[in-house]
Amino acid sequence: MTPQLVIFLVLAAIAIAGAVNVILQRHPIHSAISLITVMIALAGLFLTLESEFIAAVQIIVYAGAIMVLFVFVIMLLNAGVEERTNMSRMARYAGVPLAIFLLIELAYQIGAATSSMSPQPPAEGVTRGLSMLLFRDFVFPFELTSILILIAILGALVLAQRGEGVPAKGGQEKIS
Amino acid sequence: MPISYYLALSAVLFGLGVIGFVFKRNIITIFMSIELMLNAVNLAFIAFGRALGQLQGQVFVFFVIVVAAAEVAVGLAIVIVIARNRQTLNVERINLLKL
Amino acid sequence: MNEAIVRSILLVSLVKVVVLLFLVLTAVAYLVWFERKVAARIQGRWGPYRVGPHGLLQPLADGVKFLLKEDATPAGVDRFLYFAAPLLTMTLAISGIAMIPFGPVSLHIFGVATPLVVANINVGLLAIFAITSIGVYGVALAGWSSNNKYSLLGGLRSSAQMISYELSLTLSVVGILLLAGTFNLSELVTRQDGFTWGRLPQWNLLNPTFPQILGFFCYFVAAIAETNRAPFDLAEAESELVAGYHTEYSSFKFAMFFLGEYASMITVACLASVLFLGGWLSPFPRTPGMDWTLYIPAIVFAISGFALLINAVGYRNMFGRIELAVLGLVLLALSFLCTQPGVIGDVQGPFWFLAKVLFVLFVYVWVRWTLPRFRYDQLMRFGWKVLFPVALLNVVLTSLAVVMRK
Numbered sequence: 001m002t003p004q005l006v007i008f009l010v011l012a013a014i015a016i017a018g019a020v021n022v023i024l025q026r027h028p029i030h031s032a033i034s035l036i037t038v039m040i041a042l043a044g045l046f047l048t049l050e051s052e053f054i055a056a057v058q059i060i061v062y063a064g065a066i067m068v069l070f071v072f073v074i075m076l077l078n079a080g081v082e083e084r085t086n087m088s089r090m091a092r093y094a095g096v097p098l099a100i101f102l103l104i105e106l107a108y109q110i111g112a113a114t115s116s117m118s119p120q121p122p123a124e125g126v127t128r129g130l131s132m133l134l135f136r137d138f139v140f141p142f143e144l145t146s147i148l149i150l151i152a153i154l155g156a157l158v159l160a161q162r163g164e165g166v167p168a169k170g171g172q173e174k175i176s
Numbered sequence: 177m178p179i180s181y182y183l184a185l186s187a188v189l190f191g192l193g194v195i196g197f198v199f200k201r202n203i204i205t206i207f208m209s210i211e212l213m214l215n216a217v218n219l220a221f222i223a224f225g226r227a228l229g230q231l232q233g234q235v236f237v238f239f240v241i242v243v244a245a246a247e248v249a250v251g252l253a254i255v256i257v258i259a260r261n262r263q264t265l266n267v268e269r270i271n272l273l274k275l
Numbered sequence: 276m277n278e279a280i281v282r283s284i285l286l287v288s289l290v291k292v293v294v295l296l297f298l299v300l301t302a303v304a305y306l307v308w309f310e311r312k313v314a315a316r317i318q319g320r321w322g323p324y325r326v327g328p329h330g331l332l333q334p335l336a337d338g339v340k341f342l343l344k345e346d347a348t349p350a351g352v353d354r355f356l357y358f359a360a361p362l363l364t365m366t367l368a369i370s371g372i373a374m375i376p377f378g379p380v381s382l383h384i385f386g387v388a389t390p391l392v393v394a395n396i397n398v399g400l401l402a403i404f405a406i407t408s409i410g411v412y413g414v415a416l417a418g419w420s421s422n423n424k425y426s427l428l429g430g431l432r433s434s435a436q437m438i439s440y441e442l443s444l445t446l447s448v449v450g451i452l453l454l455a456g457t458f459n460l461s462e463l464v465t466r467q468d469g470f471t472w473g474r475l476p477q478w479n480l481l482n483p484t485f486p487q488i489l490g491f492f493c494y495f496v497a498a499i500a501e502t503n504r505a506p507f508d509l510a511e512a513e514s515e516l517v518a519g520y521h522t523e524y525s526s527f528k529f530a531m532f533f534l535g536e537y538a539s540m541i542t543v544a545c546l547a548s549v550l551f552l553g554g555w556l557s558p559f560p561r562t563p564g565m566d567w568t569l570y571i572p573a574i575v576f577a578i579s580g581f582a583l584l585i586n587a588v589g590y591r592n593m594f595g596r597i598e599l600a601v602l603g604l605v606l607l608a609l610s611f612l613c614t615q616p617g618v619i620g621d622v623q624g625p626f627w628f629l630a631k632v633l634f635v636l637f638v639y640v641w642v643r644w645t646l647p648r649f650r651y652d653q654l655m656r657f658g659w660k661v662l663f664p665v666a667l668l669n670v671v672l673t674s675l676a677v678v679m680r681k
Contacts (some may be wrong), residue, residue: 032209073255118178
């Protein structure tokens, strides 16, 4: 029971509990909060794998910006509780155990297939090495992703406009 | 810490994402299951990168996060438009092209 | 052997955490007092004066009031989120201070030499920004879970403002990262050591390669907007939207929001002084001719001690007189302590750090009570169309300067 194993188990338990909660909760805002905890637990796991920069990026961008977008949309659309579904008896009695069995099987098989791998330290410092890779070898995909973000911004702006397009002058807030 | 633990966790999270994607009926929750799947894949990338001692795993995770951000922005804009037109967020009700 | 080292490190960290928690909570309480006093003086009045001498016991009275008020939970709230939101805000605000280095020296607790920072993380700066990013949820969820349309509007506006200015906040710091090449806060401070022309301190504000004045301006404005303070506090101001996202919160939960806001103010001020103003470095060069500057902490404490004693003589009531006299004597004792050879070296770092933080906090409070409030659309336009390009310009110019220097 080394400290690393304990930390891994705690973070993994939080991640799995959060993921199960995403599925089990009926109101989307609770699912969103559970997903945020999953992301933070994953950031902790990235830290144990010595990728501190990606852990920070995960929290700042993924948990701190993308999920905020989700939360805003849920609040904007006033999403309500999901209706009670009457799952067919087959789904309820056979589906859930089968799903759990699938997960256990996946975990076991993948775990067994890669059991010979062990962590190796990288050649140089993480942030410096990452930036060298990003701005030298992968500079073309990097520029492409910036264009992709531009396209996404424009697309989101155009799609989410109301009515004919040009917003009213003077910055008046439209409350519908 | 053997890498296989991280990969098993990633597989379980991905499986849970798939289960959420298939079984849930609120379109926003379905979207969130997609994000869960992407996160599981990120964990797998970082674990493999650590196993091989390279940093390309982290570069790929960086790109996955950026693409996920762009996808979420456009996807949620589409969700807003659909919710405005159909007055519902239940995917089982959004099954006709005609309004 | 390994076990003993790990255990002692854990114990030392625990001691540092407890001490820092105590210090931060006291600092937050007295920051409220400081703000009320400064605000009052700016507005031409006294401020808290009756509760204890010069209102020094006012935070205590406020704390007791918050605890004893009726804790009403409105109907229809989302229970879990309603209780979790203020907890989240306060916890995140206080944990931001764990990464800040207070001084260069190493304390020796239980025989372990440890620097004056609770968590000396290699990506300390990114960790603080990560904590700030998650803090947006406290506001958004508080507004939403209160089952009140004014709270919802206030919460949405506040959180939209926070994520907009968070972008400029992180970008304004990139100039410093280019100059220093590290995220570690202690190292950022040590790299600001040195004096150009032997006289001017090489803090990042006055960096010889490229002075980060634009960066400091961007950082400060973005920080005010990020902590929802005036002039950017439209979403929670008293005269607008009732009280914004914390309308429906009473007693202890409101106190947690309040504490969270002031704690994040302290975090931002500490970060400003570490990043731009040279942290715990003294502004005077350490040449033999400037040895007298080592006595500045002692002089400051002595002057304030004497001022308190003089004030104690003619104070209104007996209790105040005794209290002020005791405080004055304590300060004089402290100043005497600061002249002793063992202490005089160690006290320099924390003293200058606290002086800079106090200065930044004073400017913070000054700005609040001087400038009128921004309207929400003006605020968003300023954040995206003015501040963000200025921060980008700072990054471009700094990188040009760094490349040309090489």
